[in-house]
Amino acid sequence: MMAAVTAEGISKQYEDTVALDEVSLSITEGTVFGLVGPNGAGKTTLVRAVTGTTEPDTGSVSVFGTTPPDVDDEQIGLLPQSFTPPKRQSARELLDYYAGLYEDARPVDEILGEVGLVEAADTRYANLSGVQQRRACVGITLVNDPDLLFLDASGTTVFLTTHYMAEAETLVDRVGLLADGRLVTTGTPTDLVDDYGGGTRLQIETAGQPPTDPEALPVAAAATETGVVVHDVDPTEIGSVLGALSDCGIEYDALSWTEPTLEDVYLSLTDAETGSKARPGPRATAGNSVPGSEASR
Numbered sequence: 117m118m119a120a121v122t123a124e125g126i127s128k129q130y131e132d133t134v135a136l137d138e139v140s141l142s143i144t145e146g147t148v149f150g151l152v153g154p155n156g157a158g159k160t161t162l163v164r165a166v167t168g169t170t171e172p173d174t175g176s177v178s179v180f181g182t183t184p185p186d187v188d189d190e191q192i193g194l195l196p197q198s199f200t201p202p203k204r205q206s207a208r209e210l211l212d213y214y215a216g217l218y219e220d221a222r223p224v225d226e227i228l229g230e231v232g233l234v235e236a237a238d239t240r241y242a243n244l245s246g247v248q249q250r251r252a253c254v255g256i257t258l259v260n261d262p263d264l265l266f267l268d269a270s271g272t273t274v275f276l277t278t279h280y281m282a283e284a285e286t287l288v289d290r291v292g293l294l295a296d297g298r299l300v301t302t303g304t305p306t307d308l309v310d311d312y313g314g315g316t317r318l319q320i321e322t323a324g325q326p327p328t329d330p331e332a333l334p335v336a337a338a339a340t341e342t343g344v345v346v347h348d349v350d351p352t353e354i355g356s357v358l359g360a361l362s363d364c365g366i367e368y369d370a371l372s373w374t375e376p377t378l379e380d381v382y383l384s385l386t387d388a389e390t391g392s393k394a395r396p397g398p399r400a401t402a403g404n405s406v407p408g409s410e411a412s413r
């Protein structure tokens with residue numbers, strides 16, 4: 117399959133700030149690529165470089181084999197983070213307006229159906245719910261039937277930027293982790309979690325004072341502020357771990373068992389490779405946005 121986007125060694129500096137540091141990536145046509153990194157990691161700068169609204173200092177970008185400023189507008193859809201359409205217009209009027217900007221736009225009714233706004237088509241944007249407003253915005257990006265969409269769609273290559281790790285983990289085929297302008301790694305979320313996520317964690321809050329010398333315990337435990345954490349415990353072994361701790365006089369108040377996530381991957385790779393303590397953004401919460409709406413600007 118052809119690459120929709122190829123970047124080779126792109127760097128961008130603003131005075132003393134290195135926004136992008138030798139970023140190389142390739143996004144296969146028809147896939148969903150998630151770019152994840154905390155605020156200031158360089159996501160917007162990378163999207164701007166790929167969409168041709170900023171020129172990298174070094175390196176090259178190709179979108180469908182063409183240098184970004186020369187890519188046909190009809191091939192790209194972009195939903196900026198800060199985009200707010202006129203609030204007095206209905207979803208249908210908005211789509212009609214944007215469709216009118218293209219010679220070969222898609223039928224508006226078809227798009228209203230795809231984004232689930234058939235019943236609310238004639239409601240003013242201001243009176244739509246938050247989710248419906250984001251759907252209307254996504255609909256606007258679809259009017260020109262783009263081949264590369266900077267957000268979210270099906271049958272199209274999607275470049276989604278987000279600081280929500282959980283969102284990336286569930287939505288994308290491949291993810292790139294960006295920290296301090298460096299693309300730390302790319303891969304499928306599953307492979308990355310397998311390779312770098314570390315094992316499972318059994319987090320135990322002790323009823324009394326946490327043990328002062330966890331290394332002396334009969335299980336491989338590390339101290340936390342409120343107790344101990346034991347890595348690589350199979351769910352079937354939790355009882356025996358608790359039993360061994362109890363034999364040493366350590367009773368638990370609360371416990372949680374978790375599997376590694378993309379967030380663990382991010383922390384382990386950014387700590388290991390850049391020494392950065394950059395933390396990923398908060399996990400996805402129910403808000404007024406569609407999944408993946410932390411869009412590129």
Ligand SMILES: Nc1ncnc2c1ncn2[C@@H]1O[C@H](COP(=O)(O)OP(=O)(O)OP(=O)(O)O)[C@@H](O)[C@H]1O
Binds near residue numbers: 131157159
């Ligand atoms: N026009 C500019 N002038 C100076 N510095 C800039 C400019 N644009 C970006 N930067 C800096 O470059 C770095 C990367 O910024 P960028 O906006 O690409 O990050 P981001 O990952 O998109 O962050 P956010 O999630 O907050 O949007 C930051 O340190 C930012 O302050």
